[in-house]
Amino acid sequence: MIETVTRKRIEILTDKAYVPRLTAAIDSVGITGWTIVPVSSGKGRDGEWREESVMGTDKVFVLSIASEERAEALAEELAPLSTTLGFLLVMWDVEVIRGERF
Amino acid sequence: MLETAIQTFTSPVVLFFVLGLLAAFVRSDLSIPEPIAKAMSLYLMAAIGIKGGVAVAKSGIDATVLSALAAGIVAGFILPFFAYGVLKTFGKLDRINSGAVAAHYGSISVVTFVTASQILTYQDRTPAGYMVAVMAAMEAPAILSGLLLARGMGSKGGTQSFGTMMHEVLTNSSIVLLLGAFVIGMIAGPEGFVAVTPFFETGFKGVLCLFLLDMGLIAARRIIDARSVTWRLAAIAIFLPIVNGAVGTTMGVVIGLDAGSAAALGVLCASASYIAVPAAMRLALPEADPGIYLTMSLSLTFPFNVLVNIALISALSVYLAGA
Numbered sequence: 369m370i371e372t373v374t375r376k377r378i379e380i381l382t383d384k385a386y387v388p389r390l391t392a393a394i395d396s397v398g399i400t401g402w403t404i405v406p407v408s409s410g411k412g413r414d415g416e417w418r419e420e421s422v423m424g425t426d427k428v429f430v431l432s433i434a435s436e437e438r439a440e441a442l443a444e445e446l447a448p449l450s451t452t453l454g455f456l457l458v459m460w461d462v463e464v465i466r467g468e469r470f
Numbered sequence: 471m472l473e474t475a476i477q478t479f480t481s482p483v484v485l486f487f488v489l490g491l492l493a494a495f496v497r498s499d500l501s502i503p504e505p506i507a508k509a510m511s512l513y514l515m516a517a518i519g520i521k522g523g524v525a526v527a528k529s530g531i532d533a534t535v536l537s538a539l540a541a542g543i544v545a546g547f548i549l550p551f552f553a554y555g556v557l558k559t560f561g562k563l564d565r566i567n568s569g570a571v572a573a574h575y576g577s578i579s580v581v582t583f584v585t586a587s588q589i590l591t592y593q594d595r596t597p598a599g600y601m602v603a604v605m606a607a608m609e610a611p612a613i614l615s616g617l618l619l620a621r622g623m624g625s626k627g628g629t630q631s632f633g634t635m636m637h638e639v640l641t642n643s644s645i646v647l648l649l650g651a652f653v654i655g656m657i658a659g660p661e662g663f664v665a666v667t668p669f670f671e672t673g674f675k676g677v678l679c680l681f682l683l684d685m686g687l688i689a690a691r692r693i694i695d696a697r698s699v700t701w702r703l704a705a706i707a708i709f710l711p712i713v714n715g716a717v718g719t720t721m722g723v724v725i726g727l728d729a730g731s732a733a734a735l736g737v738l739c740a741s742a743s744y745i746a747v748p749a750a751m752r753l754a755l756p757e758a759d760p761g762i763y764l765t766m767s768l769s770l771t772f773p774f775n776v777l778v779n780i781a782l783i784s785a786l787s788v789y790l791a792g793a
Binding site for chain 1: 504505507508511684688691695697698744745748749752753756757759760761764768
């Protein structure tokens with residue numbers, strides 16, 4: 369049986385333009401890794417949106433895995449920006465192998 | 471005037487744009503894959519920049535070029551103030567959104583300029599090559615004016631420092647590629663350009679047609695989904711390009727430009743950015759609503775300019791210059 373540990377999976381749906389600010393915040397709280405995943409279209413409170421890379425209105429998911437303490441530190445770091453930058457941040461518990469890496 | 475309108479509406483570039491609009495309005499599933507659209511925009515920027523640079527290398531820099539550059543930069547700084555006043559009073563927009571939209575109307579649309587150049591060329595009034603340099607020079611001043619209007623003096627640029635924000639604005643991919651290709655064109659000159667002519671010259675109009683097809687699709691789909699644009703803002707999106715176009719064309723004739731170049735300056739003043747400035751506003755004024763500024767510039771002003779205003783500006787330039 370492989371041993372797993374509980375960590376937080378963090379997902380941030382954001383405009384691509386804000387990725388450098390978000391990844392800088394992730395780095396600043398000591399989380400060692402993140403992944404950017406493109407998304408194609410969706411619908412939110414302001415209506416439908418779709419990938420329009422020419423206009424720079426495309427969105428991405430920023431994914432990361434972290435310990436609960438670091439995930440909470442990230443949430444506190446990003447909370448003041450969430451209204452202005454309009455991103456969506458969710459996190460939940462996941463089981464990971466090689467938990468010492470996160 | 472009728473002849474100008476016929477030339478506009480029989481141009482393949484304009485017809486592909488109309489096809490894009492129609493396809494979106496009838497809910498067709500026609501779409502250009504995003505990586506291809508992005509690649510086409512990079513190709514167009516590089517081609518426009520290098521051709522402009524080659525033209526300046528050929529003609530040299532004289533008083534006319536410098537006065538056209540100065541007129542463009544002054545217009546870029548000043549036009550947002552007029553737009554801001556109209557948006558705040560008649561448009562009833564708040565300060566942040568008024569500043570953001572005003573920046574779009576002071577800056578320029580590369581694709582509108584290229585479309586106008588094609589139409590003016592069909593009419594034997596090809597704008598001078600240095601107008602590409604004027605276009606590049608007009609990208610950024612309006613961003614500064616818009617930020618000044620939105621945030622006042624001592625702007626902090628929202629959630630980041632002013633220096634960081636300006637770095638991101640001025641290193642925006644479209645500005646870097648346009649100016650970089652322009653410098654390459656100036657260095658290479660007409661002889662150096664021969665080697666890359668098949669790529670940048672032969673395919674240019676075809677790529678522009680496909681790019682405008684995509685712009686038509688995006689513009690129409692945005693207007694279908696538009697929620698934030700009131701009838702007042704829609705009226706402003708038509709009113710500003712008419713006034714700014716007339717001002718720019720008159721300025722061009724007054725400083726001694728030929729009819730084609732004066733019309734090109736008018737089109738630059740009339741056009742509203744939907745590539746460089748939205749990217750800058752995302753960073754500098756994240757509180758501003760992209761649903762307002764992108765819908766106004768891309769879905770209302772851009773089609774109006776392509777379908778109607780370029781022809782009006784061309785006719786005005788001929789009338790004023792007596793060509």
